[in-house]
Amino acid sequence: MPLNTTENHFVCRVCGGTAAPTGAGTAHRNHCPHCLCSIHLDETPGDRASRCGGVMDxxxxxxxxGGEWAIxxxxxxxxxxxxxxxxxxxxxxxxxxIAVQPLANPPFPLDYLSRMEDK
Ligand SMILES: [Zn+2]
Ligand SMILES: [Zn+2]
Structure with a gap:
């Protein structure tokens, strides 16, 4: 018998992907592992105190x-x-x-940086 039933699974409202609610190094999964979207349910992580319920991009x-990444x-x-x-x-x-987005769309020409270095 599988330990996880379907009700225990996190189903993403944005992309429809599923994931186990625990594991993967986090006690409470708060975002989709596929599209990385979240739902506004918490005021502080895990408290389920928010009544907003909006999609979080x-x-x-x-x-x-310590080098740990956060979204x-x-x-x-x-x-x-x-x-x-x-x-x-x-x-x-x-x-x-997501991490390279600002580098992919710089607000200034990138050769501007090398010109600054020459000074
Ligand atoms: Zn998703
Ligand atoms: Zn909200």
Whole structure:
């Protein structure tokens, strides 16, 4: 008999992907490992205190002390920002594409940097 029933599985409201609610190095999964979207349910991680329920988009990646990656999620409905630990089974290609987004679309020409270095 499988330990996990379907009700225990996290089903993503954005992409429809499923994942086990625990494991992958996190006690409470708060974002989808496939599209990395989250749902605004918590005020602080795990408390389920928010009544917003909006979809939270992963907008950037930052590095915590010790080199651990975390995702910044922004709620589409209320605009709140949350920081969430990256789980071991998160889609690494999607993580990287979020991390390089500012470099892929720089607000200034990149050769500007080399000109600054020459001075
Ligand atoms: Zn998803
Ligand atoms: Zn919200």
């Amino acid at each position: 992963p907008i950037c990646v930052w590095v915590r002390r 910044i999620h922004r709620c589409r409905r209320c605009g709140v920002l949350h920081s969430n630990r990256v789980a071991a089974d998160d889609n690494s290609f999607r993580l990287l594409s």
